[in-house]
Amino acid sequence: MTKVAIVTGAARGIGAAVARRLVADGFAVALLDLDEAGVKECAAAITADGGKAIGLGVDVSDTEQVEATVARIADELGPPVVLINNAGITRDNLLFKMTDGDWDSVIGVHLRGSFVMSRAAQKYMTQQKWGRIVNLSSTSALGNRGQANYSTAKAGLQGFTKTLAIELGKFGVTVNAIAPGFIATDMTAATAERLGVSFEDxxxxxxxxxxxxxxxEPEDIAHLVSYFVSEGAGFVSGQVVYAAGGPQD
Known part of the structure; x- marks a missing residue:
């Protein structure tokens, strides 16, 4: 039976690349994003190439939406046994300029979103006695000027990862995190625009x-996800891998 994977934040960038890689690895994939048109377009392209995918619009921080969406995925594709928590936003600012909304929205998508998605998906994984959760952290977890909210969320995901690895291991579920460095995506292009420099510079x-x-590149992260969700990675859990082109402090 084809294994089913869920990828959040899959309309573009890392999420879309991960979804394409998982389909190439033989998974049926549900692409989730707040940008419903974007994930439907991405899923349609995968389907046109012979893969099995659906695109669904969802706010990962909304418990009711998430639970209904995961149940729909189980009905339409089968029980999801792989979850890639990739959805993320930035609301960068120095601390004295950062608003409550800047803080709450970033923490909500990254931390609450990963929690709600994992809680909904783990039911199917534990029933199947096999599962893989991969959380997307960042080198910003080590601290980054202007990103108190984002850095806190990405550091929190590392603790979340290690705790879930302990709790879910006995059910055959591994949980790992990837902490990318600079990846060329729309999000980093937006950073260049905010800084007033060209993306190439x-x-x-x-x-x-x-x-x-x-x-x-997004494909660099997709390759690492492919390893973490493989049968061969069954003895690797609770790890944080920095994919940044070199060592991190």
Whole structure:
């Protein structure tokens, strides 16, 4: 039977690349995003290429929406046994300028969203006695100017990952986190615009500080997800891997 995977934040960037890779690995994939049109378009492209995918609009921080959506996925595709918690937003600002809304929205999507999604999906994984959860953290978890909200959320996901690994291990479920460095996506392009520099200049500057001499691509993260959700990764759980082109402090 084809295994079913869920990828949040899958309308573009890392999430879309992960979804495509999982389909290539033989999974049926549910792509979730607040941008319903975006995930439907991405899912349609996967289906046109011979894969099995559906795109659904959902706010991952809304418990009722999440539970209804995960139940629908189980009905339409089968019990989801892989969950990639990738949905994320940024609301960057220095602490004295950061609003309550900036804080709450970022914490809500990253932390509450991953919690609500994992709680809904784990039921199917524990029933199947097999599952994989991969949470997307970030090098910003180590601290980054102007990102008190984002850094806190991404650091929190690492503690969340390790705790779920302890709780779910006996059910055959592994839980790991990936902490990307600079990845060329719409989100980093928006950062360049906010800073008033061209995206190419931002990428070139970032590459100079990265030991492998280039910025990351969404496919770099998709490859790592592919490993974590594989049968061969069954003895790897509770880990945080920094995918940043070099060592992180």
């Amino acid at each position: 931002l990428k070139a500057g970032a590459a100079q500080a990265i030991p492998v001499g280039r910025v990351g």
